[in-house]
Amino acid sequence: MVTHEEIRAIANLAKLQVPDEELDGLTEDMNEIIAFADTIASVQVEDEAYEDVNGLSNVLREDVVQPGLSAEEVLQNARDRDENSFVVKKHA
Amino acid sequence: MSRYELVAGLETHVELATKTKIFCGCSTEFGGEPNTHCCPVCIGLPGTLPVLNRKVVEYAVRAGLVTHCEIAGVSKMDRKNYVYPDLPKAYQISQYDMPLCKNGYIDLSNGRRIRILRIHIEEDAGKLVHSRGNTYVDYNRGGVPLIEIVTEPDFRSPEEAREYLERLQFLMRYIGVSDCRMEEGSMRCDVNISVRPAGSEALGTRAEIKNMNSLSFITKAIAYEYDRQCDLLDSGEEVVQETRRYIESDGTTEGMRGKEDAQDYRYFPEPDLVTIRISKEDVEKIRASLPEDPDARAKRWQESFGISEADSAQLLRYRRVADYFDEAAKGLKNAKAAASCILGQMFRRMETEADKEKFETRVSAENLHALLQLLDEGKVRMNLVKSTLEKMLDSGKPASDFLSAQDLEGVSPEELDRLCTQAVEQNPKAVADYLAGKEKAVKSLVGFVMKSTRGRADAQKAEALLIDKIKAQA
Numbered sequence: 005m006v007t008h009e010e011i012r013a014i015a016n017l018a019k020l021q022v023p024d025e026e027l028d029g030l031t032e033d034m035n036e037i038i039a040f041a042d043t044i045a046s047v048q049v050e051d052e053a054y055e056d057v058n059g060l061s062n063v064l065r066e067d068v069v070q071p072g073l074s075a076e077e078v079l080q081n082a083r084d085r086d087e088n089s090f091v092v093k094k095h096a
Numbered sequence: 097m098s099r100y101e102l103v104a105g106l107e108t109h110v111e112l113a114t115k116t117k118i119f120c121g122c123s124t125e126f127g128g129e130p131n132t133h134c135c136p137v138c139i140g141l142p143g144t145l146p147v148l149n150r151k152v153v154e155y156a157v158r159a160g161l162v163t164h165c166e167i168a169g170v171s172k173m174d175r176k177n178y179v180y181p182d183l184p185k186a187y188q189i190s191q192y193d194m195p196l197c198k199n200g201y202i203d204l205s206n207g208r209r210i211r212i213l214r215i216h217i218e219e220d221a222g223k224l225v226h227s228r229g230n231t232y233v234d235y236n237r238g239g240v241p242l243i244e245i246v247t248e249p250d251f252r253s254p255e256e257a258r259e260y261l262e263r264l265q266f267l268m269r270y271i272g273v274s275d276c277r278m279e280e281g282s283m284r285c286d287v288n289i290s291v292r293p294a295g296s297e298a299l300g301t302r303a304e305i306k307n308m309n310s311l312s313f314i315t316k317a318i319a320y321e322y323d324r325q326c327d328l329l330d331s332g333e334e335v336v337q338e339t340r341r342y343i344e345s346d347g348t349t350e351g352m353r354g355k356e357d358a359q360d361y362r363y364f365p366e367p368d369l370v371t372i373r374i375s376k377e378d379v380e381k382i383r384a385s386l387p388e389d390p391d392a393r394a395k396r397w398q399e400s401f402g403i404s405e406a407d408s409a410q411l412l413r414y415r416r417v418a419d420y421f422d423e424a425a426k427g428l429k430n431a432k433a434a435a436s437c438i439l440g441q442m443f444r445r446m447e448t449e450a451d452k453e454k455f456e457t458r459v460s461a462e463n464l465h466a467l468l469q470l471l472d473e474g475k476v477r478m479n480l481v482k483s484t485l486e487k488m489l490d491s492g493k494p495a496s497d498f499l500s501a502q503d504l505e506g507v508s509p510e511e512l513d514r515l516c517t518q519a520v521e522q523n524p525k526a527v528a529d530y531l532a533g534k535e536k537a538v539k540s541l542v543g544f545v546m547k548s549t550r551g552r553a554d555a556q557k558a559e560a561l562l563i564d565k566i567k568a569q570a
Contacts, residue, residue: 019179061371067114067151070121072135088130090233092181094226
């Protein structure tokens, strides 16, 4: 069973703030999700070999340069910029 | 003998020399203005889809083959999740449990084998510059293809780590998958270090030193960290498992605050990319495209050409030089002359390592071969080869432009005899000196003969003949 502490840890990793009153509901949801994954994991399969989920493999592109975006386009939604760089608060 | 043994492993990131990024067509060129090699895929805009670069798979397989790895028939990409401004998607596409290559090795000169656990492919993160309390973000490097080469904890000294890295750097350049320029960050290293009582098999608690990009820093950091951990154990303290940073200014390491939480990357299979399947035939095709094994090549040069070990190492160091040498020396009796032309006169014109790596010269391998063919046939002598090569290097023209019919005639025995007689007659002082016991005096007579033949005469034959003539005269 998933605990409140684990829900808080997961939310923290995802940079989400979870109000205490939502913890019960989220914990219940998460337990259901994990139970569903357990159901899938319990299916007996004979062949252990890795299978392509979508039946596709080796979708590859050639190593040829394609035009990209201009720096102006890249930076157009930046909250803060200095010349061509994004600027963010310093991280540890 | 110390009471503790060093146990270290390396994780080396090598940037692949593809033209484009791993999942999009943006250029991988180093040093552009910030955020000018970017597109919706590599800045992580919603709704975009990555497509794997074929060359990345091929280069990683090449790297695997040259380090004796098994190549996985089936491989896949995974998401490694973490939130940091260098990663616009908040996840890095990497490989978790099904890497492209595994179980390889690199042998060291002391006979020890460093086992390679795995080589996987992944995307590089963007570049962060921290300054004035801010962080400046450039995504040009984001999405540049990397291979990460992970060893077992097999290093027992800083010197072993250095040799391994030098060997790795050489191999990656030799097979053309990376330029491995540590100063440009195209080869970077994380080191895991622990110590244990000598003779013990158990592993101690390890510290990890992140992201070093200089061989000398890496060896110094390992040496410092070894001492630090030994001191801790000696004073009854414990080594803390943590990430540390190397301080370049004083050669020490320090713990990185804020990294204490055990990282939880929540890896899962990348749903936007499909399985990578590599058939045995594909692997063999790539193997066949690799250049000759460098050790076998050096051995071949030493055995069939008589090239010294030091010279063959020099020639092998730069792939273009090695290929040029093989082309120029092919079929020559005196292949050593080709080596000496390249390592002497040609290298003298190339100042930096980068120049030698590019090896741009105006003399084609074919033209050098033609010049040395004349030496083989006895039509010219080494000093004439050298002066002619200088002219060829200046002009890019073939040897035939500088050697007259007379130069190529050589010197007939009659002419040599006549010139030696002349030398003895015209230099009575040298003759007298020789007869008085100054054997070196004969050299000036040899010089006279060489000068009158513009270097075409055989100096050894001339010397023998001169001595005969002096003795006959006495």
